[in-house]
Amino acid sequence: MRILGIETSCDETALAVVDDGRAVLANLISSQAHLHERFGGVVPEVASRAHLENLNPLLDLALRESGTTLKDIDAIAVTVGPGLVGALLVGITAAKALAFALGLPLIGVHHLEGHIYANVLAHGAIEPPFVAFLVSGGHTMLVHAPEPFRYRILGQTLDDAAGEAFDKVARFLGLGFPGGPELDRLAMMGDPDAIRFPRAVTQRGYDFSLSGLKTAVVRHVTAERGRGREPALEDVAASFQEAVVEVQVDKTLAAARDTGVATIVLGGGVVANTRLRALMSTRAEQAGIRLFTPPPELCTDNGAMIACAGFYRLSRGDRTALDVGASPGLPLG
Amino acid sequence: MQTLHVRSSSAAHTAALGRALGGLLEEGDLVSLSGDLGAGKTTFVQGAAAALSVSEPVLSPTFTLVRTYAGRVPVHHVDVYRLRAIQDVLDLGWDELLEGGGVVIVEWGDAIDAILPASRLEVRLTIPDGEADAREVVVQGLGDRWERAWPTVTGAVRAAAG
Numbered sequence: 001m002r003i004l005g006i007e008t009s010c011d012e013t014a015l016a017v018v019d020d021g022r023a024v025l026a027n028l029i030s031s032q033a034h035l036h037e038r039f040g041g042v043v044p045e046v047a048s049r050a051h052l053e054n055l056n057p058l059l060d061l062a063l064r065e066s067g068t069t070l071k072d073i074d075a076i077a078v079t080v081g082p083g084l085v086g087a088l089l090v091g092i093t094a095a096k097a098l099a100f101a102l103g104l105p106l107i108g109v110h111h112l113e114g115h116i117y118a119n120v121l122a123h124g125a126i127e128p129p130f131v132a133f134l135v136s137g138g139h140t141m142l143v144h145a146p147e148p149f150r151y152r153i154l155g156q157t158l159d160d161a162a163g164e165a166f167d168k169v170a171r172f173l174g175l176g177f178p179g180g181p182e183l184d185r186l187a188m189m190g191d192p193d194a195i196r197f198p199r200a201v202t203q204r205g206y207d208f209s210l211s212g213l214k215t216a217v218v219r220h221v222t223a224e225r226g227r228g229r230e231p232a233l234e235d236v237a238a239s240f241q242e243a244v245v246e247v248q249v250d251k252t253l254a255a256a257r258d259t260g261v262a263t264i265v266l267g268g269g270v271v272a273n274t275r276l277r278a279l280m281s282t283r284a285e286q287a288g289i290r291l292f293t294p295p296p297e298l299c300t301d302n303g304a305m306i307a308c309a310g311f312y313r314l315s316r317g318d319r320t321a322l323d324v325g326a327s328p329g330l331p332l333g
Numbered sequence: 334m335q336t337l338h339v340r341s342s343s344a345a346h347t348a349a350l351g352r353a354l355g356g357l358l359e360e361g362d363l364v365s366l367s368g369d370l371g372a373g374k375t376t377f378v379q380g381a382a383a384a385l386s387v388s389e390p391v392l393s394p395t396f397t398l399v400r401t402y403a404g405r406v407p408v409h410h411v412d413v414y415r416l417r418a419i420q421d422v423l424d425l426g427w428d429e430l431l432e433g434g435g436v437v438i439v440e441w442g443d444a445i446d447a448i449l450p451a452s453r454l455e456v457r458l459t460i461p462d463g464e465a466d467a468r469e470v471v472v473q474g475l476g477d478r479w480e481r482a483w484p485t486v487t488g489a490v491r492a493a494a495g
Contacts, residue, residue, distance in 0.1 A: 138396035218371030226463030
C-alpha cells in the first residue's frame with residue numbers, strides 16, 4: 001500500500017511517499033539544502049502562506065522522485081495536530097482535496113505519534129508496551145504506550161521545550177538562531193562538569209522545566225563578565241547541555257522502570273543531539289532496556305513518519321472523515 | 334503616555350508584578366512584553382496568566398507562535414521571536430487575534446511596534462549590568478484606556494512591590 005504523507009504542523013512543509021509503512025520512496029522537506037534554489041532560500045518559514053507556496057512544487061517533486069503518479073497512491077495521511085492552526089490547515093486542505101478528487105481514504109495523524117513511528121520506518125514494527133520520550137523545538141513529553149495506538153502522557157515541559165532552550169541559549173552564546181546543533185558541536189569541546197548548573201527537578205515526577213536553567217546560564221555568563229572574566233563558552237555549552245540531558249535521561253529511565261516496560265523509543269528533532277543519544281544509549285544498556293532511536297534525518301519533522309503512522313492506522317481500519325479540521329492543541333491519547 | 338519604573342528584586346517579585354498587572358487586564362487589552370533572554374518574560378507571563386485564572390501550565394509559545402488559554406477571558410500568548418517580517422505576523426491571523434476578544438500578551442512585541450494597537454500596556458524587563466537577580470521593569474500605558482486606569486496600575490504595581 002502506497003501512502004502520501006503530508007506534514008505542515010510548524011516550520012517545515014514536508015511530503016513523502018512510503019510503501020507499506022516501511023519503504024521510503026521519497027521524503028522531501030522544504031528546508032532541505034537541495035531545494036533551496038527552487039524555493040528561493042526563504043525557508044524554513046512559519047507562515048501558512050509559505051506552506052501554500054511550497055506544497056504543490058514539493059508534491060510534484062515527491063511524485064517524480066518516487067517514480068509515482070497520483071494514480072499509484074492508495075491513501076493520504078496528514079498531520080491534523082498539534083501545531084499552528086494556519087500551517088496545519090494548509091496540509092489538511094491539500095490532503096482532503098487529494099483524497100476527495102482521487103477517491104482515496106484519508107487518515108489524520110497526531111504529529112507526535114508520527115515521531116514515534118519514525119522509529120518503525122527505521123527499525124520495523126515496535127511492540128508495545130514502551131515508553132516514548134518525544135523532544136523537539138515545540139515539545140518535551142514522556143509517554144507510556146501500554147498497547148498499540150494507546151498513549152498516556154506521564155509528563156511534559158512546564159515552560160520551554162528542550163529544543164527551544166537549546167536554540168535560545170545558543171543565541172545568547174552568540175551561535176545564531178536556531179543554534180541547537182551548533183551548541184551541540186561547541187559542547188563537544190567543553191567540560192560538562194565545569195559549571196554545576198541546577199538540575200531542573202520539578203515537583204511532579206515526570207514533568208520538565210527549563211526556563212530556570214536558561215536563566216541560570218545567563219546569570220552565570222553575566223556574573224563572570226561583571227567580574228571582568230570571559231567564560232569559556234565551550235564549557236558553558238557543555239555544562240548546560242549536561243544539565244538538560246541528565247534530567248531527560250534520568251526521567252526517561254525512571255518512567256520505563258516505574259511502568260515496567262523494557263523498551264524506550266525516542267523521537268523529535270532534539271534526538272539528533274549527540275550527548276542525549278550517547279547518554280541514553282549507555283544508561284538504557286546498563287538497565288537492560290531496548291532503545292530505539294530514529295536516524296537523524298527522521299528526527300526532524302517529515303512526511304514519511306506521518307505516512308508510516310497512517311499506514312498502521314489504516315491497516316486496523318481507521319479512517320478520517322473529509323470534514324476533519326485542524327486541532328492546534330490535539331492531545332495525544 | 335504614562336510611565337512607571339520599578340525594580341524587581343527576584344523572580345518571585347517579577348511574578349508578583351505579572352499577577353498585579355494580569356489582574357487588571359480585560360477583554361480587548363494587549364500587553365507588549367520585551368526583554369532579553371533570562372530577563373523574566375516567562376515568569377512575568379506565568380504571573381499574569383495566574384491572575385487571569387489560567388489553570389494549565391503556561392508553556393513557551395516560541396515554537397508554536399501562539400498559545401491560547403481559557404482563563405476568565407481567553408488569553409492569547411504570542412511570541413514573534415522567530416518571525417522575520419511584519420507580513421509573517423499578519424499571516425498568523427493577527428487581526429483576528431486582536432478583534433476576537435480576550436487578552437493578547439505578545440513577547441518581543443517591540444519588534445512589531447508598527448502593527449501594535451494604539452492602546453496597549455508595554456512592559457520592558459532589563460537585567461542591570463553585573464547583577465544576577467534584580468531586574469529593571471518599565472511599565473508604560475498608551476492610549477485612553479490606560480490613561481484612565483493609570484492610578485490603578487500604579488497602585489497594583491506598588492502593592493506587588495510591598
